[in-house]
Amino acid sequence: MSVAVWIPVATVAASRFPQPQFDSGHTVPQTVHPPFEALVPAWADVLILALALAVTVWLAHRVRSRRWLLVFSLVCLAWFGFIRQGCICPVGAVQNVAVAAWSGGGLPWSVAALFALPLLTALLFGRVFCGAVCPLGALQDLFIITPQRVPRSVDAVLRLVPPAVLAVGLVYAINGAGYLICRTDPFVGLFRRSAPMPMFLTGAAVLLVGMVVARPYCRYFCPYGVLLEWCSRLAWRPFAITAHECINCRLCVGTCPVDAITVPRAAPGDTARRGLFRRFVLMLMLAPLVVAGCVAAGWLLGAQAARAHPSVIVAERLAQTPESEMDLHPEIEAFKRTGRTPEQAAAEAAVTVARFRRGCAWAGAFVGVIMALRLLGMTRLQRRTLHEADRERCIVCGRCFAACPKNVQRSTSNAQLSNQKGDT
Amino acid sequence: MREQEQETTRRDALAWLLRAGAGAVVASFAAKAAQRQTADRTVWQIDPRACIQCGRCETECVLHPSAVKCVHGYAMCGYCKLCFGYFKSDAARLDEAAENQICPTGAISRVFIEDPYFEYHIDESLCTGCGLCVKGCTHFGNGSLYLQIRHDRCTNCNACRIAEKCPAQAISRVPASRPYLLKESL
Structure with a gap:
């Protein structure tokens, strides 16, 4: 008879059937509860996001290679998507930050950092987060097959959805009706490889639509995109199609899947x-x-x-x-x-x-x-002389790099360079 | 020419001002949110006192099978021979036959200790978190069987689906260093 075991049991006095005293000396076992083990500590999550943003900035602004951006986006898709399973996510963190700022509850500093880092990066270099870091974007990017131009009027209406989702999502979160933005994430089930059927079907549908309408979630739903657009508008060094002088050859226009290249426009008469x-x-x-x-x-x-x-x-x-x-x-x-x-x-x-x-x-x-x-x-007097990436719409995929003859020149030999000069 | 240069600098300065302003807004927003920061990460857990065993934990969790499992607080168990967490209320005979057991997956096994006491064990790999046994034990027994989110399975979603669907709002975030709400120590 072990008396020691009985002491805690005595506190559970309200039980209908008191625990027996075993004559056989049987000891009561204890259930083992598996502890919570984070894959990586919180500071490492923040550090990895910061590094990923830095690498993308370097690839998009210095290396200027679509291929490397694509490769790096696959790395980020694997890490933030399939390994971290989509739940250290600046998109969803908007809600945590809003709730904490509104109601003054606690918030891990890492979540605040996850929320702020991509926005601060956008203030300097544009939407590089969308280009390769965000797993939702990276996944959709793989499914772009024949991107079609969305008619201006349809585009204008659909582009009102993200601000609406952001605003309503925050109303839900602040008032305690759950996290709408997380609930409408189409791919998180795919990342976990386990989800109820409707979630899977929505994800599949978004990817299917994404074959003809490039990145539909990013352009017409993502609430974080609204904030990124605002920041990107003020970018210090926005994404540039070419690091050289634009010669208005128009070759880049067709390459942009999200219709983000603005063409020259004469001053109105x-x-x-x-x-x-x-x-x-x-x-x-x-x-x-x-x-x-x-x-x-x-x-x-x-x-x-x-x-x-x-x-x-x-x-x-x-x-x-x-x-x-x-x-x-x-x-x-x-x-x-x-x-x-x-x-x-x-x-x-x-x-x-x-x-x-x-x-x-x-x-x-x-x-x-x-x-x-x-x-x-829409009624602004606009005069543009060059082909440029629209600061708000450009999602930094880098597809336009290869189309620009100025970019090609840089990587070819001097002999070819002089030949091409003769052509133009 | 000089005038033009000056104009660009003024414009640049304005742009920097705007940028700094926007940066300050983002940073202050994040800082305000993180002001009363929680020292610890948090994870989801069920408060067994609030749980009404509606069965949604089994069906609504994004994982299949659910991250919710029945756990046995042995310290609370009465070692009943007629266990309402083990037998169906209309069981024809009180033996181990599958048709008499309440658990649809046969995840509960029992071991004879001494007359008339049995010890009940849960095989978590079979448990689906449906809560049928929990209902029986809570209503007619000591309530030593209860549901918990198991942290070897839970993916710790930002928006826990079962927390949203729980009719009793029994699921909330708890510090990751104390990730269970164990009935025997509550």
Whole structure:
């Protein structure tokens, strides 16, 4: 009889069937609980991301080789995707940072660093994170087969989705309705090689669409892309098609899968100028309407969005379930345990709905302002003399490098160089 | 010519100002978020006191089979001969035959210790985390069987799917240094 074993057991006094005292001297075993073991420590995750960004900057700005960018993107896809299984991810970290900044909860410094590093890099060198580091981008990049041009109007509408996802995702996260941005990640199931069927199918569908519409997730969904675009717009050394002088040969235009190469444009003439000005005034008058419309839409859709929140789920269940079926729903069972009344639940749900309405109205305002600014941007007097990579749209894949004769010249011998000069 | 040069410098300065401003915004946002930083990484865990054994842990986890397993807190077990975590409530006979067992995968085995006591063991490689045994043990026994997220399997998703689907909101993040919420020590 070992008495020592019995001391902790005595604390579990509430048990219905007290543990027996074994005459045979049997000792009670202990369950082994496997500890949490991180593959690499948090600081190493941050260091690896920083290194990956640095290498990509070097490949895109110095080496300027599509092939090496592709090779490095495969390395990053293997590490951040299949080995780290997609969950040290700056895209999702947006939510953790927003929640911590909003509600003042704790946040590991490494998550804050994961969030900030790609943005700070974009402020200096453009969206290099998208070029090779992001596993979601790297995977889609492999499936680009015959990229087609998306019509301008369709593109303009679809490009409103990322800001909307960002805003609504943050409303969800801050109000405790789960991480929408993680839930809509199409490839994380692929990275884990284990996911429910709908998740797999969404991922496969995105890749299939990606064969003709290059990088559909990056361009028309990724909420982190919105922030990267803003930073990239201010980039110190933005991605350049050629390190030499552009000769406007137009050879690069067709190579860009995401339609990010801007072509030269003459300054508008006087009539066009007047037309643009009239449109500008029109858009300026339209802008408040656009914003107001989006705020209203946000307010209306807020109630729908709130249905993802647990308190609203419970209240809805309680209101809709007939008395005879009350035992069938786990939500109701869990609710009964809390000892609250259905009225309290309904009141709490109403508060949540109001919060979501307000949040989604703000989200609507955010999307509306972006929409209005883009409409106004369309009336800008534009004059461009060179072929350049659009700072916002360029995802630094490097496909245009090889098309540029200036880039080719650099790597060929002097004799060929002089020949080519004769051609142009 | 000189004028033009000056203009470019002014423009450059403005660009740097904007860039620095944006950088400061990003950095301060991250810093504000990390201000009250948690010393430790966190992992997901089920609070067995809140769990109502709805069965979603088995079906909603992104892993198949789920990272949730039934664990046995031996210290709480009554070593019952008639174990409601082992036998179906309508079992025809109280023997080891599969049709009498509550576990759909036969993950629970029992060993005779001394009359009338049996010890119950869980084979985690067979357990799917459905919680049927947990329900039986919690309702009619000592509640020594309970569900836990096993950290040799859990991929620690940023957004845990079962945490979102849990009707009792029993799943939350806990410090990685103490990654289990063990019923016998709660």
